[in-house]
Amino acid sequence: xxxxxxxxxxxxxxxxxxxxxxxxxxxxxxxxxxxxxxxxxxxxxxxxxxxxxxxxxxxxxxxxxxxxxxxxxxxxxxxxxxxxxxxxxxxxxxxxxxxxxxxxxxxxxxxxxxxxxxxxxxxxxxxxxxxxxxxxxxxxxxxxxxxxxxxxxxxxxxxxxxxxxxxxxxxxxxxxxxxxxxxxxxxxxxxxxxxxxxxxx
Amino acid sequence: xxxxxxxxxxxxxxxxxxxxxxxxxxxxxxxxxxxxxxxxxxxxxxxxxxxxxxxxxxxxxxxxxxxxxxxxxxxxxxxxxxxxxxxxxxxxxxxxxxxxxxxxxxxxxxxxxxxxxxxxxxxxxxxxxxxxxxxxxxxxxxxxxxxxxxxxxxxxxxxxxxxxxx
Numbered sequence: 001x002x003x004x005x006x007x008x009x010x011x012x013x014x015x016x017x018x019x020x021x022x023x024x025x026x027x028x029x030x031x032x033x034x035x036x037x038x039x040x041x042x043x044x045x046x047x048x049x050x051x052x053x054x055x056x057x058x059x060x061x062x063x064x065x066x067x068x069x070x071x072x073x074x075x076x077x078x079x080x081x082x083x084x085x086x087x088x089x090x091x092x093x094x095x096x097x098x099x100x101x102x103x104x105x106x107x108x109x110x111x112x113x114x115x116x117x118x119x120x121x122x123x124x125x126x127x128x129x130x131x132x133x134x135x136x137x138x139x140x141x142x143x144x145x146x147x148x149x150x151x152x153x154x155x156x157x158x159x160x161x162x163x164x165x166x167x168x169x170x171x172x173x174x175x176x177x178x179x180x181x182x183x184x185x186x187x188x189x190x191x192x193x194x195x196x197x198x199x200x201x
Numbered sequence: 202x203x204x205x206x207x208x209x210x211x212x213x214x215x216x217x218x219x220x221x222x223x224x225x226x227x228x229x230x231x232x233x234x235x236x237x238x239x240x241x242x243x244x245x246x247x248x249x250x251x252x253x254x255x256x257x258x259x260x261x262x263x264x265x266x267x268x269x270x271x272x273x274x275x276x277x278x279x280x281x282x283x284x285x286x287x288x289x290x291x292x293x294x295x296x297x298x299x300x301x302x303x304x305x306x307x308x309x310x311x312x313x314x315x316x317x318x319x320x321x322x323x324x325x326x327x328x329x330x331x332x333x334x335x336x337x338x339x340x341x342x343x344x345x346x347x348x349x350x351x352x353x354x355x356x357x358x359x360x361x362x363x364x365x366x367x
Contacts, residue, residue: 028287030274034267041262049260059263067273074289137256144253159218160250161257166220185214192249199248 013039015080022079025070033070040083041066043162044090050157051094053146061097065090084171087158091172137198144194152187159184160191204232209239213246 013021018039024032044065049058069089076085148156158169170180204212204225209232215221216229233240 030271034271037267037270041266042259045262046259055260058260059266062262063266063270063273066270067277070270070274071277134256138258141253141256142258160253166215166218181215181220184218185211188214188217188246188250191253192246195249195252199245199252 018082019079022073022076022082026073026076033073036082037066040086044086047087047157047162048090048094050145050153050161051091051150052097057097061090061093065093068093081171083164084168087162087164087168087172088174091154140195140198144191147194148187148190152183152190155180155183156187156191160188202228203235204228206232206236206239209233209236210242213239213243217243217247217250 013035018036021032021035025036041062045058045062048061048065049055052058052061065086069086072089076082145153145156145161154173155169158164158172159166164172166177166180166184169184170177173180209229212221212225212229216226221229233243
């Protein structure tokens with residue numbers, strides 16, 4: 001068995017090669033599926049992570065996603081749509097997990113409503129003197145993203161962090177392109193408002 | 202034609218993300234070159250995007266993740282081998298072959314029954330005709346029947362099993 005997964009997600013792949021891997025994986029070639037995994041594992045993991053805010057849970061859901069994707073691969077008609085299809089499955093797992101939980105423990109809605117703790121964290125760091133360190137700024141960015149309303153966070157993560165096209169995002173979320181474009185713009189405005197104080201540093 | 206400020210604001214993020222068509226992007230550039238307000242707005246959006254990009258922290262998939270995914274795939278396959286496309290195709294082929302074979306056997310059975318019926322009818326008819334013929338044969342007068350030096354044979358004119366050249 002190959003053991004090249006030292007840095008999964010770091011590889012770029014051209015559409016022709018990806019198409020070949022998908023065709024082989026559909027026939028049960030697990031080696032080709034591993035190639036696909038290595039290209040997308042990191043992107044999928046980080047998308048889920050931004051949605052659930054828990055590294056352990058994100059890891060578990062990412063694994064579930066890749067198992068399901070392999071099992072459903074033969075239902076994918078158009079191989080060029082693989083990436084949005086993959087993210088759509090990941091997104092379904094995220095929402096499925098939240099539906100199974102009681103809203104009192106964790107839900108995306110609860111996170112939105114229960115913004116006080118998060119806001120306090122961000123507020124505590126709003127003093128620029130305390131935020132010079134890179135690690136702290138990384139925390140600020142993480143908090144800003146996690147504090148976005150779910151509707152904006154999702155499109156922001158997919159566009160600004162995972163660099164998917166607007167059309168792909170519309171396919172993943174299942175909404176029209178103009179509506180996605182509007183939400184992405186509003187999300188960017190919201191992020192700018194929240195990081196404004198740090199930009200002056 | 203250039204954009205106005207409202208159109209420019211609406212398309213600003215799409216412009217930064219490279220999502221505008223070439224003609225819209227050109228109209229946007231024209232407007233930005235002439236509008237300090239919009240160009241300042243674009244600058245601050247870009248700055249915020251750069252800040253996020255610079256300080257975003259990403260998780261790395263764990264080293265053992267692929268092995269876990271693979272193990273879960275194998276486990277799922279062993280519980281349900283008919284999930285893969287190859288198995289489904291094989292299963293469908295088997296089902297079609299079985300259906301065709303059953304159909305063929307059924308067809309043969311029907312043919313055989315029809316043939317049996319035809320033969321039994323034919324035999325019944327032939328037996329009935331045989332009886333009729335033996336009654337007729339008894340009524341034929343055979344000349345020299347008692348003469349030991351002359352060999353005679355009784356022939357039936359309407360015997361369907363006797364050829365004409367005999």
